Amino acid sequence: MNLDFSPQELQFREEVRQWMRENAPPDPAGVKLGIPLDKATQMAWEQRLASKGWLAYTWPKEYGGPGWTVTQRHIFEEERAAAGAPNSGPFGLAMLGPVLMAFGNERQQQRYLPRIAAGTELWCQGYSEPGAGSDLASLKTQARRDGDHYVVNGQKIWTTQAHWADWMFCLVRTHPDVPRQQGISFLLIDMRSPGIEIRPIITIDGHHHLNEVFLTDVRVPVENLVGQEGQGWTIAKYLLTFERTTIAGVADSKYEIGRLKAVAVRHRVDGHALIDEPGVSERIAELEIDLLALEYTNLRALDRLARGKAPGAESSGLKIRGTELQQAISEAMVDLGGQDALPWLSTEPAGDPAFDSATVRYNFLRASSIYGGSNEIQKNVIAKQLLGGGH
Ligand SMILES: Cc1cc2nc3c(=O)[nH]c(=O)nc-3n(C[C@H](O)[C@H](O)[C@H](O)COP(=O)(O)OP(=O)(O)OC[C@H]3O[C@@H](n4cnc5c(N)ncnc54)[C@H](O)[C@@H]3O)c2cc1C
Structure with a gap:
């Protein structure tokens, strides 16, 4: 994309590229091929980024981020993806970071944000339940107040990396x-609390990303409530806008198109x-044109x-x-x-190394x-939001 970068921005790009070249984990980790990293490798990578001050790269300085401009973030994402380095x-x-900055109290910000920025505490998202996915507001996991604790009972599902997480932000x-x-x-919710049981769900790619989380009489201190009681829906929606922007994955799609070419x-x-x-060539060109359009839209959102x-x-x-393009x-x-792309699981070699895990990635x-x-x-x-329709 031909953005007009300033000399300082070009110098910044060079600095990031150089650092990625020297620090990105080697490809056998499978990053480029869509094979998930193990927890230790993922955490080591995130902590390496943190020691450079680049893990919380979208955060302002006051909360432990580098305070980068939108353009710097864009450059960083491009260079990270181009190096084949994993997403954090x-x-x-x-x-959670943006939510705590907007809705958390000072104690919560001081307790949680530095450990997220340092890559030492991992989180998972307890939104979905067996009866509450698209219709999230029908969630049933209950938190009953008992003195200075909530007592939580219910079940979450599709909880990505619950088996890695130290904490879960949870809608109750x-x-x-x-x-x-x-x-x-x-x-x-502290994932080490008594009463939490995690059961794995294996996805079509043969890997363990997802879980069911059962909560039975889990005691959660009242001080772990973010915002006010009953404000969870507003906070949940605020968080989801950040989640969706992340999922678009423009830099990674750019990298993938490069690989395809x-x-x-x-x-x-x-x-x-x-x-x-x-x-x-026409098929690849069409994908590239779609990517360019997406990239401009992404930049508009970042500008906001x-x-x-x-x-x-x-x-x-x-x-x-973004997901249609992926x-x-x-x-x-x-x-x-x-036929070279036929192997179903990432453990099976493809007919040509270029197509290793193509089907795994497609499936996931x-x-x-x-x-x-x-x-x-x-x-x-x-x-609802743009056309003013609906209820
Ligand atoms: C890989 C993966 C990771 C995930 N990670 C997490 C996580 O970490 N934490 C978490 O909380 N959740 C997670 N989820 C859950 C995810 O948010 C839900 O799967 C999603 O919101 C859809 O809910 P559902 O699966 O209950 O499907 P349903 O809501 O049952 O939907 C089934 C189908 O009906 C369609 N549909 C439903 N309602 C409408 C409507 N009103 N109008 C039009 N179409 C409709 C849907 O689009 C879908 O195609 C994950 C899911 C996956 C697949």
Whole structure:
């Protein structure tokens, strides 16, 4: 993309590129191929970034971030993805962080934010329940006040990395008798609390990302309530706009298109390069044009953030287009690989190393149009917020 970068920004890009070259974990970790890292490798990477002051790279200086401009963040993401380095876990950094800055009290900010920025405490997100996904406001996990504690009972599901997390930010029902949105509160729950049971869910890629979390008489100090009782729905929606912007994954899609192009030029079928097969270059060009449009939209959303505003309904548009593009790129990779891309699990070698894990990635990315609120629900959000329709 031909943005006009200032000499300082170009110098900054060089600095980030150089640092990534020297510090990004080696590729055998599987990052580029969509194989999840183990917890120790992921944490070591995040702590290396933290020691440079770059883990909480979207945060202002006063909360332990580098205080970068929108352009610097954009450059950083591009260089991180281009180096094939893993994305940092989003739950503390991209979701809870902004919520605590906006709704947390000073004690909460001082207790939690520095450890997120240092990469020493991991978080998970306890929103979804078996009966509450798209219709999140129907959640049933109950928090009953008992002196200076809440007693929490219920079940969460699809909880990414609950098995890694030290803490869970959790939506609970504190008031069963009021209109349902008004009865929800936002609690911070220590995952080592007695009464928490975590059961794994293995996804189609053969990996353990997800869990069920059962809460039985879990005692949570009242001081772990963020905002006011009953303010949970407002906080949850605020957090979701940040989550959706993160999911768009523009820098990573750019990296993936680069990989697709390289493979198409390098890989040979019937004596000629794949790129010379009918329709292949057109297909890649279409993806690239879509990516360019998405990149501009993403920059507009980042600009809004830079002006101190939370992302609005455009975060839903970004989520839809960003995930559609991720899916389209992974589909193109599988199509181009043909039989070389057949292995279903990342432990099986593909016919050509270029197509290792193409199907694994394709399979896992089916979920991207579901998590963070399904794409159908994003269309409802856009209809309500931008077109003024609905209820
Ligand atoms: C890989 C992965 C990771 C996840 N990680 C987390 C996590 O860490 N924490 C967490 O809390 N949750 C997590 N989730 C859960 C995710 O947020 C939910 O799956 C999602 O919100 C959809 O809810 P549901 O699965 O209950 O589907 P349902 O709500 O049952 O929806 C089923 C289908 O119906 C459609 N639909 C439903 N209502 C409407 C409507 N009103 N209009 C149009 N279409 C509609 C949906 O779009 C979908 O296609 C994760 C999910 C996945 C797949």
